[in-house]
Amino acid sequence: MAKGDDAMRKKRNKASRKRVQKKTDSTTVSARVAAIIASKKRRKSGKRRMCEGMCFSLPTLDDPFNDRHGKKDFERKEPKKGMPPREDGKGAAPRKGNYAVNxxxxxxxxxxxxxxxxxxxxxxxxxxxxxxxxxxxxxxxxxxxxxxxxxxxxxxxxxxxxNSNCPSKFLIMCLNSVETALRHDGIYISEEDKPLFVNSWGVEFWKYYSAGKDILETSGASSTIEQIAWIVSIAADTIARKEKEGLSFASPFLLFLVPSQEKAAKVRAVCKPLKALGIHTVSIHPGASLDHQVQGLKSCEPEFLVTTPERLLELVSIKAIDISGVSMLVVDGLEPLSDGGYPDMIKSVRQSVLVTPLTVVFDDCFRHASVPLVQNLLMGSICRLSLNDSIASLSSCIIQSVNVCTSEEEKLSKGVQILDQAYGKQLLSQHLKVLYILGKDSKFGSKLVTALKSKGFWISTDLSHATSNFENSKMKPAVSIIDTEQISSADLEQYEFVVIPSFVLPIESYVQVLTRMARHTVNGVLHNFLTKENAVLARPLAGILEQCGQAVPEALRNLCLTSSTRKQ
Structure with missing residues (x-):
């Protein structure tokens, strides 16, 4: 039903009255009229100000003479008592909110x-x-x-x-910049499609780098795109922190040695996105003229230098670049660098660096010929990092020495002689840990202990106290002795010199010793002594030597033939 004229007129009159009422409200009137209206409202509600003339107060029991005129004492709130600690020693959980500065x-x-x-x-x-x-x-x-x-x-x-628990924000930003640029160019494609900053190898590398130790990468291949990205990003983060402290670098911070021009271009492509963050990279290789590279080095001061050994030595010889203050050295691709004259070149490069840089070596060659090169680069305590769990990877740079003897007496004498010779040639120091692994033959063990003591060596059968008991001794290095049953439970990572004077242990136990010993050094040596009675183990032992890229001795090959003849 439609509304009539009377209804519409009433609605308009009601709206106009509301407008008039709003104009006469206390909020739109003058300050004097508003004060009068407010005072009237307070008087009607029974709440009066102390300064108003009409206010009065009556005597009370607390103030019988009305001295305070009805004023109440200011009551101070007592501070809340702290919650007592729980029985389990934990206090009450703090409430959420703003914390005071005090x-x-x-x-x-x-x-x-x-x-x-x-x-x-x-x-x-x-x-x-x-x-x-x-x-x-x-x-x-x-x-x-x-x-x-x-x-x-x-x-x-x-x-x-x-915060020592996670990488810095700048490091994550460098990784994201590299990843974004590489994905845009179609170079970096992750198999699992995960961000670069959650790469497991990179996180482990960052932990070892933070510890300040040299790193030996034994995956058996040269560096990948992900690994290069983590290395250069961590180096960029270190530069940023050092510059924030007020330090400056006269020489390149990172020296990346590569075997070829192709590898140099690969590393340069990964470093290129960091230029926007203030990190300049220069690639030097024989593919360009020497004069052109000299002029390029004069026009800039690179933080990262990617180069081949031979071209770098040419530039250092003519004083076109100074590498004496390099803080981080990465050697990639040992297999091509261990042939020809490259080992001598790398040795010369290392001698040109006057400080002690943090060194990273990618060991993609398990041949015995590359071990001296690695030992020349990594002379202190190291951390091993690998994506491969093979025997060759875990036992990288550990030399296996196999001796075939004719009798038990020869094994005993050679087992003592090899240790005495190593000490005489100053290959052993008092801080070096030596371990002998014996079988269940108690007579052989007692003879070995007597022979070692006669040579002046201190004997310990307790691995946990071997070093502490020997600290104040002036004798030769301490020798720890265990039996084959203790191999699985013993801590072998600190032992660089291990001797098995009687090879009677199972081949699985031998693999445990080989892959668990000398974890913090590249100077590990494992000596084995066999006789014709151990011919059954000769073939698997020769197979392990071949896997690790070491030559099989002729005496061991003959022992393998003897075992085959016995089976027939």
Whole structure:
């Protein structure tokens, strides 16, 4: 039913009355009229201001003479008592919300209190406000933050907060930049289609790099695109942190040695996206003229230098580039570099670097000929990194020596003689751990112990206390002795010199010793002594030597033929 004229007129009159009422409201009137209206409302509700003339108060039991005129005492709120600790030693969980800057009022554990003291000490030795540091810490009190004190080039002390549990944001940004550029060019295609920063090899490499040790990569191949990306991104992140500390580099930070021009172009393609982040890379190889490369080096100061050994030595000889202060050295492709005159070239390059750089070696050659080159590059403690679980990969750079004897007495004498000769040639030091693995023959073991003691060696049958008991001894290196049953439970990674004077253990146990010993060095040696009674194990032992790229001795081959004749 349609509305009539009367209804429409009433609706318009109602709207006009509302407009008039809004104009006469207290919010639109003058300040004086609004104060009168507000006072009237307060008076009607019984709430009056103390300054109003009509206010009065009556005496009370607390104030019988009305001295306070009805004013109440200011009541202070008592501070809340802290929650007592639980029986399990854990305090109450903190409530969510904003934390106060005053750190001393927090209910903290002992570790948190120590961190507060560190922050206060930091304020005394730097210009950073304690409030700013406190806010940084209180932003996430559950996060483990390590306070590192650093000295700048001008001797001023500063503070840097570094989370040691994960890579930095700049490192992730470098990886993402490289990945984006390579995917755009169609070069980088991950099999599992995962981001580059979650690559398992890269994460392990970052952990070892953070430990400051040299790295030996034993996957059995040269570097891949992913591995190069992680290496150059970590180097770029290190440069950024060092420059933030006020340090500068006169020489290239990263020296990447490659065997060919093709490999240099591959590494250069991975480094190219980092130019937008301030990292300049120069590739030097015999494919370009020497004069052109000299002019190019004069026009820029590269952070990364990708080069072949022979061209690099030419430039160093004419003083076109200075590599004395290189901080990181990567040697890729040992198989082609271990032939011809390349080992001598690499040795010359290493001698041109006057500092001790962090060295990374990609061992793609398990031949015995490449071991001296690796030992010349990696002379300290190392970390092994591999994507391959093969025997050859895990036993890389461990020399296996096989001796075939005619009798038990010869095995005993040679087992002692080989250790005495190594000590006489200063191949062993007092800090080197030596291990002898014996069978169940107690007579042979007692004879060996007597012979070693007569030579001045200290004997230990407890692997956990072998080093600690020998620290104050002036004798020859300590010799630990275990039996074959202890191989699976013994910690073999610290032993560089292992001797099996009587090869009676199963071939599986021999593989365990070979793949678990000398994990932190490239100077591991494993000596084995066999007789005709051990001819059954000769063939599998020869197979392991061939897998590891080592020559099989003629005496061992003859022993293999003897075992075949016996089977027939």
């Amino acid at each position: 750190v001393t009022k927090l209910n903290q554990t002992e570790q948190e209190k120590e961190k507060v003291v560190d922050l206060k000490d930091a304020k005394k030795s730097s210009n950073i406000s304690i409030t700013d540091l406190g806010q940084q810490y209180l932003a996430d009190p559950t996060e483990k933050v390590q306070m590192i004190r650093m000295v700048g080039v001008h001797g001023q002390h500063g503070l840097a907060c570094e």
